[in-house]
Amino acid sequence: MPTIRYSAPLQVLVAVRGHPFDRTAFDAIFQEMEGIAATMVDQPAAAQLMNPQGMAPYDALVLYDMPGMDFDAPSEAPAIIDPGQAFRDGFRALLDEGKGIVALHHSLAGWPAFPDYAEALGGTFLYRSREVRGQLRPDSGYRHGVEYTAHVAAPAHPVMAGIPASFAMKDELYLAEVFTDSVTPLLRAEHRFERDGFHSATAAMEGRMFDNQGWEHEPGSDLIGWTLKSGNSPVVYLQPGDDRTTYDNPVYRRLVENAIRWVASPQARA
Known part of the structure; x- marks a missing residue:
């Protein structure tokens, strides 16, 4: 059982639950991250x-949750849950404070009743129109177990440090809303969206x-990773992260670690 790493230089809150994993x-x-302690908290x-x-003890927030939807609703699931004014x-x-955020995979679907949340992440996945x-x-659209090649779009960015220019992935892909005018790729x-x-x-x-019978959706963006400034916060979204195949991918692990270290850095906050 992992110990509590009180002395780790970087303390990270990881929000989970809302989607099976x-x-x-x-x-x-x-x-496996040297010097990083992650505290996993369920929605x-x-x-x-x-x-x-609440985030005062933590240097960064990682989102791997999918809050704001009731999939057990008796009809028209998922029912949309308002997060409340607080x-x-x-x-x-x-x-506004500038806390760094790393959002992963299905977190893009979180809090559909709160448009500012989608703006903060740079896009949104829609379960219904x-x-x-x-x-x-x-x-939005989804497809599991897609074998594709990922290409680095910003080789000089700190999140891409040590990442090959191209690398193989097998993961779920989304045909979703990406706010391409607000994000840095x-x-x-390499896939037809x-x-x-x-x-x-x-x-x-x-x-x-x-199934996609009767469903219509225009072509979407091929972006699966981006960064943006939300308020004063540096935000990184990485679309991969569906299952253990991706969790165990050393390139993916490096991406997540790089993203955490960058959003928690003074340079990113500046």
Whole structure:
């Protein structure tokens, strides 16, 4: 059992729950990071800490959660859950303070009732059609176990330190909303981000897994990694991270560690 690393130079809060995952395999990513102590907190408790006071002991926030949706709703699942004004105010204050954030994989779907959250992460994944930035957008697409090549888009960026220019991945990909006008590209996937290669998230909610019949979605961005400034906070989003195949990928582990170290650095905050 991992010990509590009180003396680690970097203390990180990792928010989880809302989407199934292998907790032990995911936690192993952080146990290998020299000088970084990760405290994993489940939603909805994690939301209570996402404010300047709650995050005061931590140098960075890692999001691997998917809050704000009730998948057990009797109809039209997932029902959308409002985070409440206290969370909204606390999260905005955290961004104003400049706390670094690393968001991973399905966290892009979090808090659909809170548009500022999507803006902070640089995009959003939609389980059902919703208005995004003033326009009605279709539900997003997903595809599991895609074998693709990832290409570094910003080789000089600190998050890309030690990362090969191109590397193989096998992971879930999204056809989702990416705010390309607000983000700086870090990684691209060599894959066709078109409707025919993805499945409808709404169809999955209605019991039709791996289906896109009757679903329409225009081509999307090939970005699978980016950074942006949200308020005063440096934010990195990395789209990979579906399962143990990715958790155990040494390049992915390096990416996550680089992202944490960078968002927690004075240079990133400046």
